Amino acid sequence: MLLPTSSVGRKLVMAATGQLIILFVILHVLGNATIYFGLLNAYAAHLHALPPLIWSFRIGLIILFSFHIYYGIVLTLENNRAKPQSYVMRNDLSATVAGRNMVWTGAVIGSFIIYHLLHFTVQITNPGLAAARHLDSLGRPDVFTMVVKSFQNFGIASVYLLSMIALWLHLSHGIQSSFQTWGLNSEQSFPIVKRLSALAAIVLFVAYVAVPVVIATGILK
Amino acid sequence: MNLTLYVWRQKGPKDAGRLVRYEAKDVSPDMSFLEMLDLVNEGLVRKGDDPIAFDHDCREGICGMCAQVINGIPQGPQKKTTVCQLHMRHFKNGDTIYIEPLRARAFPVIRDLVVDRGSLDKIIQSGGYISAHTGGVPDGNAILIPKDDADRAMDAAECIGCGACVAACPNGSAMLFTAAKVTQLATLPQGRTEAARRVCVMTEEMLGQGFGNCGNHYECQAVCPKDIKVQFIAKLNREFIKARLK
Numbered sequence: 448m449l450l451p452t453s454s455v456g457r458k459l460v461m462a463a464t465g466q467l468i469i470l471f472v473i474l475h476v477l478g479n480a481t482i483y484f485g486l487l488n489a490y491a492a493h494l495h496a497l498p499p500l501i502w503s504f505r506i507g508l509i510i511l512f513s514f515h516i517y518y519g520i521v522l523t524l525e526n527n528r529a530k531p532q533s534y535v536m537r538n539d540l541s542a543t544v545a546g547r548n549m550v551w552t553g554a555v556i557g558s559f560i561i562y563h564l565l566h567f568t569v570q571i572t573n574p575g576l577a578a579a580r581h582l583d584s585l586g587r588p589d590v591f592t593m594v595v596k597s598f599q600n601f602g603i604a605s606v607y608l609l610s611m612i613a614l615w616l617h618l619s620h621g622i623q624s625s626f627q628t629w630g631l632n633s634e635q636s637f638p639i640v641k642r643l644s645a646l647a648a649i650v651l652f653v654a655y656v657a658v659p660v661v662i663a664t665g666i667l668k
Numbered sequence: 669m670n671l672t673l674y675v676w677r678q679k680g681p682k683d684a685g686r687l688v689r690y691e692a693k694d695v696s697p698d699m700s701f702l703e704m705l706d707l708v709n710e711g712l713v714r715k716g717d718d719p720i721a722f723d724h725d726c727r728e729g730i731c732g733m734c735a736q737v738i739n740g741i742p743q744g745p746q747k748k749t750t751v752c753q754l755h756m757r758h759f760k761n762g763d764t765i766y767i768e769p770l771r772a773r774a775f776p777v778i779r780d781l782v783v784d785r786g787s788l789d790k791i792i793q794s795g796g797y798i799s800a801h802t803g804g805v806p807d808g809n810a811i812l813i814p815k816d817d818a819d820r821a822m823d824a825a826e827c828i829g830c831g832a833c834v835a836a837c838p839n840g841s842a843m844l845f846t847a848a849k850v851t852q853l854a855t856l857p858q859g860r861t862e863a864a865r866r867v868c869v870m871t872e873e874m875l876g877q878g879f880g881n882c883g884n885h886y887e888c889q890a891v892c893p894k895d896i897k898v899q900f901i902a903k904l905n906r907e908f909i910k911a912r913l914k
Contacts, residue, residue: 453868453871453872453875453908454843454871454872454874454875454881454882455871455904455905455908455909456908456912457881458881458882458905459905459908459909522881522883525875525880525881526838526839526840526841526880526881526883527880528773528878528880529772529773529774529839529840529841529878529879529880530771530772530773530837530838530839530840530880531773532771533771534737534740534766534768534771535674535676535687535766535768536674536739536740536766536768537740538739538740538741539740539887540741540836540887540890540891541885541886541887541889541890542838542885542886542887543885546838546883546884546885547838547885549883620884623884624883624884627884627898627901627902627905628884628905629905629909630902630903630904630905630906630909631902632898632899632902633899633902634897634899637898637899
């Protein structure tokens, strides 16, 4: 029961972990919004003032990601084995690029998260910008300046933008798919769930790329 | 009308197989797709070549045997229609048509367009039944069944087990097929008793037969000649959760 081996059981783990990770994705983007109000340093300082909170989040996320990645790979390998030969003439009627490439968009997101952590959390990719070493006038780590100076670099902003495109694709299939896996799908609700999922994926994409875009274009300095 | 066909030819399960080009000449728009293949085969036989092997039985759209992949679409481009009920009037003179067998690890090719779909029978054998002791014929209304439930069960029972869903699925999953049977039986009082066991063993057998996992792409629903809906897969998932919580 704890480690399911059945087809549906493992998909339920994918759906459950995916949905919990989406909750974090939403929380994270709300946190990002503090940058527009000059509250980013205060927000970061508040978070780090509560190590039990931040560490329980981190441990929880590591567990969620471990399960999501493990079963994602296992199911994909199994599915590829079940379809060893593809058609000479393939014709998708409803399968999408996003749905067919979940493992690849997932791999991009996974790699991005490692880079993102090294960049903004461990702060070793651009040590010159590390907030831990530059304090603002109130003596707090200057996260705002680190973020702004990072995204003024076109290369870094592009990496974030491309990774968020992968997140968009991943969510555009993942959200509606998770509802179907939980069995939350009737003929009446299905089109609505599909549309709302696509909308949610776009809203999250726009919300996430807004920060690098407004900084790279010089709107936020 | 004249057509160019690219047909998958494979001598046996071990042969690599390849597409072979044929010209189908003087095809009547009133022919069914299978009759068009019959015509091509008559020409091949006259020349002393091996005719194209394909499955077929009732030729009236109710048995599912004729499933093959036409231009990348299992059961052909006409929605809610089997290959035998697809008529050549839906094609244009000069069209090029690709014809391939249903592809999945669980459907090994026997010859040309003929595949072994016995793996679907194995799924049914694992639990797609009710173990009731049948005595005499029961009274007509001895067990009352709400009309909505009866309708839903009948919709699910429409599945003819042709395997188009498996062939269309990017993961080679038989989830729509399995879900149709699970829903049909779990919706009716006679099937309810064994619903929990059934959903577990049938999905287990599906993996055991080499089918993949459902990826919620919904290709299966798009090609199903009997319009079996993916809502039945959601129902299977709910039945599975219920079974595990028991």
